[in-house]
Amino acid sequence: MMKRTATRRAVLGAAALLAAGGLVAFGGTAQAQQSFKIGLSNGWVGSEWRTQMIEEAQAAAAAWKAKGVNVEVVVQSATVDVQGQIGHVRNFINQGVNAIIINPNSPTAFDPVFAQAKARNILVVSTDAEVSSKDAIYVGIDQKDWAVKSAEWLAKTLGNKGNVVTINGIAGHPANEMRVAGYREVFAKHPDIKLLNQANADWDQAKGQQVMQNLLATYPNINGVWVQDGMADGAWRAIEAAGKKDQIAATGEIRKDFLTRWSEQKLNSGASVNPPGVMASALNVAVHRLMGKEFKDGIFKGQYGNAIYIPIPFVDNSNLAQALKQAEGKPGYWSVTAVVTPEEAQQYFK
Amino acid sequence: MSAVVRSRPWLLTLIALAVLVAVNTALQPSFVQPAVLQSNLTTFLPLTLVAIGQTYVVMGGDIDLSVGAIAALVNVVTVSAIAAVGGDGLTPIIAGLAAGLATAVVCGVINGVLVAVLRLQAIVTTFATGIVFAGTALFVLPQAGLPVPEAFWRSYGATLIGLPVVLWILLAGLAFALFLGRRPFVAHLTAVGGSRVGAFQTGLSLSRVRIGAFVLSALFAGFAALCLTGETASGDPLLGQSLALSSISAVVLGGTALSGGSGGPVGSILGALVLGMIGNVIFFAGLPFAWQTLVQGLIVLAALAGGVLVTRR
Numbered sequence: 001m002m003k004r005t006a007t008r009r010a011v012l013g014a015a016a017l018l019a020a021g022g023l024v025a026f027g028g029t030a031q032a033q034q035s036f037k038i039g040l041s042n043g044w045v046g047s048e049w050r051t052q053m054i055e056e057a058q059a060a061a062a063a064w065k066a067k068g069v070n071v072e073v074v075v076q077s078a079t080v081d082v083q084g085q086i087g088h089v090r091n092f093i094n095q096g097v098n099a100i101i102i103n104p105n106s107p108t109a110f111d112p113v114f115a116q117a118k119a120r121n122i123l124v125v126s127t128d129a130e131v132s133s134k135d136a137i138y139v140g141i142d143q144k145d146w147a148v149k150s151a152e153w154l155a156k157t158l159g160n161k162g163n164v165v166t167i168n169g170i171a172g173h174p175a176n177e178m179r180v181a182g183y184r185e186v187f188a189k190h191p192d193i194k195l196l197n198q199a200n201a202d203w204d205q206a207k208g209q210q211v212m213q214n215l216l217a218t219y220p221n222i223n224g225v226w227v228q229d230g231m232a233d234g235a236w237r238a239i240e241a242a243g244k245k246d247q248i249a250a251t252g253e254i255r256k257d258f259l260t261r262w263s264e265q266k267l268n269s270g271a272s273v274n275p276p277g278v279m280a281s282a283l284n285v286a287v288h289r290l291m292g293k294e295f296k297d298g299i300f301k302g303q304y305g306n307a308i309y310i311p312i313p314f315v316d317n318s319n320l321a322q323a324l325k326q327a328e329g330k331p332g333y334w335s336v337t338a339v340v341t342p343e344e345a346q347q348y349f350k
Numbered sequence: 351m352s353a354v355v356r357s358r359p360w361l362l363t364l365i366a367l368a369v370l371v372a373v374n375t376a377l378q379p380s381f382v383q384p385a386v387l388q389s390n391l392t393t394f395l396p397l398t399l400v401a402i403g404q405t406y407v408v409m410g411g412d413i414d415l416s417v418g419a420i421a422a423l424v425n426v427v428t429v430s431a432i433a434a435v436g437g438d439g440l441t442p443i444i445a446g447l448a449a450g451l452a453t454a455v456v457c458g459v460i461n462g463v464l465v466a467v468l469r470l471q472a473i474v475t476t477f478a479t480g481i482v483f484a485g486t487a488l489f490v491l492p493q494a495g496l497p498v499p500e501a502f503w504r505s506y507g508a509t510l511i512g513l514p515v516v517l518w519i520l521l522a523g524l525a526f527a528l529f530l531g532r533r534p535f536v537a538h539l540t541a542v543g544g545s546r547v548g549a550f551q552t553g554l555s556l557s558r559v560r561i562g563a564f565v566l567s568a569l570f571a572g573f574a575a576l577c578l579t580g581e582t583a584s585g586d587p588l589l590g591q592s593l594a595l596s597s598i599s600a601v602v603l604g605g606t607a608l609s610g611g612s613g614g615p616v617g618s619i620l621g622a623l624v625l626g627m628i629g630n631v632i633f634f635a636g637l638p639f640a641w642q643t644l645v646q647g648l649i650v651l652a653a654l655a656g657g658v659l660v661t662r663r
Contacts, residue, residue, distance in 0.1 A: 045643075054639065075639035078646075081591045083578055087393040087626075091633045094386045095378065106494045109582035109589075112503050116389075132497075172493045172587075 035070040036099065036290050038283060039092035042077040043085040043105040047230070048255075048333035050077070052276040053103065053128070060280035060339060064287055067342065071287055082109045089113045092122070099123040099286045101279060107174050108132045123289055127282040128274075129175055130307055137300070138307040139282035139340075143175045146272045146312050147182030147228075150251045153270040153316060154224050157249045161192030162223030165215045167235055169203040169228055176228075183226050196222065201231050209234030216242045225250035229274075233258045236267060254315060257332040259324050270316035277339035281310050284345040293349040308348055313338050359605025360617030362657050366603075367620055370627035377634040388514045392507070392581060394626035395516050396421070396574040400593050401600035401618040402523050403570025406563040408601050409536070411543035411610030412465055412472035414564060416480035417571040417597055420457045421590035423483045424450040424575035426491035429585035433496050443502055450579075451572050457483055458568025462561030480594065487587040494586040498579060506580025519577065520619075523570075527615035536614075539563055543610025600625055602654060624653060 040057055042050055054077055061071040074097065076088040085105050092100045093116060100117060104110055104126050111133045114124050118135035126133075127140045154164065166183060169176040180198070187193050196219050201207040208231025216222065216238060225248060227235045232253040239248050245267060252262055252269035262269055275281075285308065289295070301307050315323045315336060323336050354361070375381045381390075400417050407414040428450035435442035461479055465472045508515050530536055538559045541549040550556055571593070578589055598608075603621030606613025632646050 042639075074636065076633060076642070077639040078643050082582060082586055082589055083393070083396055084592065086581060087629065088633075090389045090393055091630065094380060094389060095634070096380070106582070106584075106586050106588075108495050108497065108584035109586050111497070112507065112581065112583045172488070174493065177493070 034068060034291070035072070036287060037072045037074065037095075037097045038286060039088075039095070039097040039100045040073055040075045040077075040279065040283075041085060041088040041092070041100065041102040042075075043080050043082075043088070043103065045077060045079045049276050049335055050103070052335055052337070053279045056277045056337060056339060057101070057279040057283050060277075060283050064342070069287060069291070071283070073283075080105070082106045086110065086113050089117065093117050093120055096120075097122060098290050099125065101125045101127060101282050101286060103128045103279065104131050110136070123286055125282045125286050127278045130302055130304060132304050134304070134306065136306060138302065138304070139285045140278045140307075140310060141274055141312050142302070142307070142309040143178040143274075144182040144185075145309070146274060147179035148186055149312060149314055150270060150272040151183035151186035151226055153314070154226055154249060154251060155186060155190050155193060157268065157270070158193065158224045160190045163194050163196050163219065163221050164224040164226060165196050165219065165222055166198045167208055167211055167215075167225070167227040167231055168198065168200050169231075171200050179228060193224075201234075203229055203231060205230045205234040207234070208232070209238045211235075212238035213241075216244065222248060224248065227251055229253055230255070232269075232271070236261070236269070240265065252315070254323075254336040255332070256324075256327040256330055256334045259315070259320065259327060259336070260332075263320055263324060268317075270314065273313040273315060273336050273338065275313065275337040275339070276335050277337040278310070281340035281345070284340055284342045285348060287342070288345050288349055295348060296350055299348050310340050311338070359613070359657060360620055362660060363604050363617055363620040363624055366653055366656075367624050367627065370624060370631055374627060374631050374634060377631065388516060390626070390630065391514070391520065392516050394623055395520060396577050396581075396590070397593060397596055397600060397626065398520060398619050398622040399523055399570050399574040399577065400597040401604070401622040402527055402615040403567035404597040404601050405527075405604070405606055405613065405615040405618040406536075406539060407472075407567045408598070408606050408608060409543050409610055409613055410539045410560050410563045411546065412560060412563065413476065413598065413608070414461065414567045415473065415476040415594045416457065416461060416483055417567060417574075418590040418593035419480040419483035419487065420454055420568050420571040421575040421578065421593055422587055423457065423487040423490070424454050424572045425579050425589050426487045426585045426587050427453045428576065428579055429496040429498055430490055432498055432502075438499070440501075443499060446498070446502075447576060450576060451569065454568045454572025454575075455565055457571075458565035459561065461568065462557075462564035465564065466557035466560035484587075491585045491587050494584065494588070496585045498583050498585075500583075503580050503583040506577070516577070519573075523573075524616070524619060527619070531614060535559070535562060540611055544612070596625060597622070599650060599654065603657060605657065625650065628653070 058073055061073045064071040082105050110131055114133040114135040117124050124136035126136050126138045130138045168180055187195055199211045201211045212235040225235055230253055232251055239245050249268040252271040254271050254273050327334055380386050404414055428446040431449035432442045432446035435445045461476055464470050464475045506515055510518055538554055542556055542559050600621035601618045603624055604617025628649050632642050637645055
């Protein structure tokens with residue numbers, strides 16, 4: 001029985017492989033002049049945000065067809081470690097793609113393999129997390145500015161004074177460190193804002209809730225909470241459970257489920273948006289570059305001098321209804337998003 | 351035929367590898383180009399090395415779940431040592447290699463002593479020491495970074511006497527495995543894994559043999575870490591997390607029984623290459639991304655089950 005199942009699986013697998021192989025061969029012959037192949041690599045499959053990121057990039061690629069540009073995307077998405085993701089990049093290089101767009105698992109480990117890609121004349125664009133390689137560019141948000149925006153909202157909401165706690169992601173993670181630097185810079189400008197505690201909850205919603213419970217128990221006089229991403233959902237649950245939702249202002253997050261609760265419970269919240277559309281934005285920039293356009297001088301910023309920062313939308317009570325409208329008909333895990341359109345991407349080029 | 355296969359289970363792995371190579375070449379005609387072969391080998395090499403070391407532990411009836419963490423620790427120790435010595439030339443690189451491999455040996459001795467001398471269960475012990483090693487790696491280098499000198503990763507990607515360095519490393523690993531296979535150590539190890547009581551009654555020093563296996567495993571994890579350092583040109587404390595279970599899969603795919611007492615590293619090398627090729631074929635088949643992990647799991651399962659079923663009959 002077991003053997004038969006294994007055989008059937010093998011047969012099914014072989015059939016799928018053959019069918020897929022046929023499709024690849026067919027796609028290969030349909031090359032027109034304005035036709036590009038772009039590899040998308042995602043090294044972590046732990047949240048719906050990443051799935052939405054890939055789906056939006058695929059949609060953006062399909063949309064280029066209306067402009068007479070044929071953009072074929074090849075996706076590799078799995079939870080891999082760094083060498084696994086280097087394998088992704090190698091496969092793309094060996095396949096002969098025109099560009100690689102990657103949400104990288106490490107800021108530094110891709111330097112040699114990106115150099116190989118560059119040597120083969122492949123454009124490499126990292127998104128969502130910056131990379132140190134001089135052979136790649138970054139298109140995405142400035143994580144520090146993301147934190148500055150929400151910290152400024154919190155300071156303003158609190159009238160520039162009060163007791164604040166923060167809940168951060170994974171200590172040592174590059175994006176986390178940039179965000180921490182961002183809110184510290186803002187709060188340092190307001191001497192009447194007192195940072196009582198800065199905790200870590202590893203970007204885990206349940207941990208965020210637990211940490212918030214502890215903080216509420218330890219400090220009865222909290223006025224404001226600065227908390228990142230999905231952990232905000234957990235933190236708000238703890239605040240609501242403690243019956244303090246009307247006394248505390250806290251940053252929020254951007255998934256539809258939270259926006260709905262935010263609106264129903266009339267929470268005092270505001271959220272910087274790290275849009276899942278970053279990969280689609282990177283793709284739109286990449287296609288312009290592949291069509292031979294040159295980047296404007298002085299466009300690259302950031303610590304590695306290779307970053308194009310895209311706008312960071314912000315949701316607060318003034319435009320919450322609008323965000324909810326955008327989320328209409330979408331599943332609960334859907335995140336508020338924004339994409340740099342092909343027309344907007346034009347501004348980065350000469 | 352059946353007897354031939356049963357005494358050499360790696361023959362099946364070799365056939366599987368040949369099939370995968372054929373399928374991959376059909377899907378991706380450029381596969382046989384030297385540059386593409388080299389790039390594939392570079393991707394597969396770390397797992398292959400770890401699998402060689404893991405084989406000795408498994409042959410002795412134990413298991414080593416800490417190899418991934420050892421690789422991460424060796425990686426960060428190596429880059430930190432290179433940065434600490436500083437300067438150009440070969441001195442910092444040699445210091446880094448020495449510090450990294452010494453770290454690996456220490457990890458292996460710790461595993462071996464805990465398992466063989468204190469008689470703790472190998473599976474839980476190495477799971478726990480793996481957490482300790484991973485924590486130590488985070489302590490040594492809290493955040494990914496510290497680039498290594500260009501000479502380091504350039505020579506890893508270079509060619510030597512007409513062949514890529516990565517191929518030389520693989521051949522050296524194979525040569526070591528064949529050499530050790532003719533030494534009494536492997537015979538002792540097979541005896542220890544096959545029948546611990548019997549081996550003890552013949553007067554073998556069980557703990558020395560088992561510690562030796564754990565040191566070999568750690569040392570090969572160390573070699574893999576040096577290859578990864580050559581590939582990534584930097585330190586990353588979160589490196590190698592998938593190495594432990596993948597290496598055990600490679601060992602089993604190569605025909606070494608998890609119960610110990612039989613098998614050998616040549617099969618594990620083939621097993622590791624098969625695992626790597628499965629990932630390749632999945633990619634070049636152009637499956638939708640949501641299916642890639644599932645199909646890969648099913649093929650690995652079929653390969654493992656196929657080997658077991660054929661040798662059982």
